Each structure stands twice: as C-alpha cells, then as structure tokens.
Amino acid sequence: MEFIDVAKKRRSIRKYKADPVPGESIVKVFEAARLAPSAANRQPWHFIVVQNEETKAKLVGNQSWAANAPVVIVGVADPEASPNWHYNDLAIAFEHVVLAATNIGLGTCWMGQMFRDAEIKKLLGIPDRLKVVAITPLGLQDEEPAPKARKNLNEIVSWERYGGKSP
Amino acid sequence: MEFIDVAKKRRSIRKYKADPVPGESIVKVFEAARLAPSAANRQPWHFIVVQNEETKAKLVGNQSWAANAPVVIVGVADPEASPNWHYNDLAIAFEHVVLAATNIGLGTCWMGQMFRDAEIKKLLGIPDRLKVVAITPLGLQDEEPAPKARKNLNEIVSWERYGGKSP
Numbered sequence: 001m002e003f004i005d006v007a008k009k010r011r012s013i014r015k016y017k018a019d020p021v022p023g024e025s026i027v028k029v030f031e032a033a034r035l036a037p038s039a040a041n042r043q044p045w046h047f048i049v050v051q052n053e054e055t056k057a058k059l060v061g062n063q064s065w066a067a068n069a070p071v072v073i074v075g076v077a078d079p080e081a082s083p084n085w086h087y088n089d090l091a092i093a094f095e096h097v098v099l100a101a102t103n104i105g106l107g108t109c110w111m112g113q114m115f116r117d118a119e120i121k122k123l124l125g126i127p128d129r130l131k132v133v134a135i136t137p138l139g140l141q142d143e144e145p146a147p148k149a150r151k152n153l154n155e156i157v158s159w160e161r162y163g164g165k166s167p
Numbered sequence: 168m169e170f171i172d173v174a175k176k177r178r179s180i181r182k183y184k185a186d187p188v189p190g191e192s193i194v195k196v197f198e199a200a201r202l203a204p205s206a207a208n209r210q211p212w213h214f215i216v217v218q219n220e221e222t223k224a225k226l227v228g229n230q231s232w233a234a235n236a237p238v239v240i241v242g243v244a245d246p247e248a249s250p251n252w253h254y255n256d257l258a259i260a261f262e263h264v265v266l267a268a269t270n271i272g273l274g275t276c277w278m279g280q281m282f283r284d285a286e287i288k289k290l291l292g293i294p295d296r297l298k299v300v301a302i303t304p305l306g307l308q309d310e311e312p313a314p315k316a317r318k319n320l321n322e323i324v325s326w327e328r329y330g331g332k333s334p
Contacts, residue, residue: 003173003270004195007202007263023334028171030324034317035174037265037277041315048325055327076329085279088300091258092277096174098204099266103170110204110259112252126329133255148208150201157197158215160222162243162293167190 006103011147013107016069016139025104026071029138032100038089044081045093048074048124058123059135061116066109069137073097074113074124077131090133098136107141110134173270175314180274182310183236192271193238196305199267203260206252211245212260215291225290226302228283233276236304240264241280241291244298257300265303274308277301 001009026049038044050056050072059074060066075097077090098108113120117132126132158164168176193216205211217223217239226241227233242264244257265275280287284299293299325331 001170003168003170003266004199006170007199007267010202010204012204027320030320032171032174034320034323035177036262037177037179039277039279043318043323046323046325046329048327048329048331050327052327084281087254088258088279091255092262095203095259095262099170100174110206112206112255114251124328130329151210153194153197153201156201156210156213158213160215160217160219161291162213162215162297164215 001103006099010098010102011107011145012109013137013141013143013145014065014109015141015143016107016137017142018068018070019140020070021106021139025106026138028104029097029100032096033093036089036093036096038092039082039085042082042089044078044086045090046076046078046130047097048076048126050074055123059120063111066111066135066137069139071138073136073138074120074132075134076126077133079131080129086131087133094134101138105140106138108136108138110136168270173266177265177269178274178312179276180304180308180310180312181232181276182308183274183304183306184309185235185237186307187237188273188306192273193305195271196264196267199263200260203256203263205256205259206249209249209256211248211253212257213243213245213297214264215241215243217241222290226287230278233278233302233304236306238305240303240305241287241299242301243293244300246298247296253298254300261301268305272307273305275303275305277303
C-alpha cells in the first residue's frame with residue numbers, strides 16, 4: 001500500500017478476530033522494524049512475540065480485550081546499547097511494526113507499558129538491564145473505528161520561529 | 168511508494184542539493200506527522216520549519232553540513248499535553264515526517280538534540296515548558312549512501328519469552 005495510505009488507514013484497534021496470524025506476516029512486521037533508523041545505528045531494540053493464551057492474558061493486565069488478538073508483541077529498549085536514545089529509537093522501530101502491520105492488513109494498538117516494566121520483565125524473563133516500553137496486539141481487526149480528530153496543521157507547525165506563520 | 172519500499176529506501180542523508188523544497192512538499196510531510204498515533208490522542212508535538220540561512224546555521228550548531236539543506240525541521244515535545252508519553256509520541260510523529268519525506272523523494276537525517284534544548288529554545292523563541300527532541304534537514308539528497316548493516320532478526324526477536332526461539 002502507498003505510504004500515505006498506510007498512515008491514513010492506521011487505527012488503534014481494540015477488537016480482533018481469532019484467526020491466527022501466519023508466521024510470515026509476523027516476520028514481515030519485524031523486517032520493517034529492523035530497517036528503522038537509530039542513533040549511531042545501535043538498534044537498541046528487542047521484540048517478544050507472545051501467542052500462548054495464558055501468557056497473553058497476564059501480559060495485557062487489566063486490558064483484557066488485547067488478549068483476544070492472536071499475537072501480542074512486546075517492545076523492549078536497551079539502555080546499555082544506547083544510553084540517551086534507547087526510548088526514542090524503540091519508539092521509531094515500534095511504529096515501523098505498527099505501519100508494516102497496517103500495510104499487510106493487520107490491526108495493532110500502541111499500549112505504553114513503562115509503568116509495568118518490572119511485572120512484564122518478570123513474566124517474560126527479560127533481563128533487568130532492559131526497559132519494557134510498549135505492547136501491541138496484532139491480528140485481523142474486527143471493528144472499523146472512525147478516524148480520530150487531529151489538530152490542524154497550523155496548530156502543530158510554525159515557520160522560522162515558534163508561533164511563526166506560514167509564508 | 169509502497170510502504171516497505173519507503174522503509175527500505177530511507178537513509179540518513181548528509182549531503183543535500185541547494186534546490187528549494189516546494190511549500191506543498193513541506194505540507195505533505197506534516198500531513199503524515201499529523202496522522203501519527205499518540206497516547207490518548209494528545210498529539211503532544213510541534214514542528215518548526217526553518218529556511219532562513221542564518222537561523223539554519225545557528226540551529227545545526229557544529230553539524231554545519233546539515234545547514235546545506237534548504238530546510239531544517241525542529242521537533243518539539245509538549246510535557247504538559249502528555250506528561251509520560253511526549254517524547255515517545257514526538258518520536259513517532261517525527262518518524263512519520265522522515266518516512267513521508269522519503270516517499271516524496273526528499274532526504275532527511277534524524278539528529279537528536281535533547282542536549283541542546285536550552286540553546287535551540289532561545290534561538291527559536293520556543294516556550295520553556297516544551298522540550299526540543301530532534302532536528303532533521305530536508306531536501307533533495309546529493310549522495311546515495313549504501314544501506315547500513317542491521318542486526319539479524321533472531322537477534323532482535325524472541326518468541327514467548329526473552330531469548331525464546333522461533334517455533
């Protein structure tokens with residue numbers, strides 16, 4: 001799909017069909033993550049693919065709707081690999097996952113999990129030195145949410161100086 | 168361009184042609200940024216487009232090559248709009264800028280600038296409450312860098328548990 005159509009089509013999906021996601025589709029989203037830019041090309045990211053029902057249920061905590069997706073992906077940042085940019089670079093790579101999933105017809109939903117770092121690390125055997133940043137369900141969407149409102153361009157873009165108007 | 172081809176084509180570009188970037192192209196990259204997801208749809212981001220030669224030169228500091236691009240974009244996060252997720256969400260939207268630029272044939276280069284927050288805020292009249300995260304040049308590229316090495320998928324993806332092998 002054309003890039004801008006992917007950006008337009010992406011939604012936060014909270015209802016999923018039970019159909020399994022083929023292994024090749026999972027690999028495709030990580031191929032896109034792998035291509036993400038990172039400071040000094042350090043690639044300070046790791047992803048865990050969870051498909052086991054019991055693990056998914058624990059992983060999503062009180063957001064039980066997310067465990068209905070056949071796959072839940074965990075995004076982990078590595079502060080040793082990139083002390084200043086690990087969060088930033090994980091966010092970039094995680095968004096590549098989200099856009100790549102949209103591109104092949106799969107739904108996702110960014111769910112920030114920094115506040116559940118310790119709990120998720122324990123659940124999945126993730127080393128202490130890493131930081132859990134976000135999870136997303138991955139699967140066929142079972143809803144068609146309307147687009148959410150967005151700020152106007154003139155609220156989010158300035159020219160030459162903060163608050164400067166378009167020339 | 169197909170999404171995955173955009174992800175594959177993107178490079179960090181450090182040599183630019185002087186050709187100006189049409190206003191419509193600049194608007195296109197922010198249309199893509201505007202569609203980025205954010206926690207609770209707070210859109211805690213702002214972008215400043217700098218085209219003035221003197222301002223660009225100051226903005227890029229000792230990375231003077233970046234001022235050769237006709238445009239430099241500043242990405243600013245808003246902690247009041249989203250106390251926990253402003254950095255994360257700015258990173259997502261900034262990557263939309265980068266991918267959208269690639270999609271229309273323009274080069275960019277993520278340059279983290281958190282360490283120059285105070286200096287850049289003063290230069291561009293950015294309010295104290297905001298945080299400068301990154302800048303990127305934007306323009307026609309004047310080099311064709313080879314792809315950088317990437318970690319293998321089995322280094323960045325685990326299955327079911329950290330370190331778990333592909334099923």
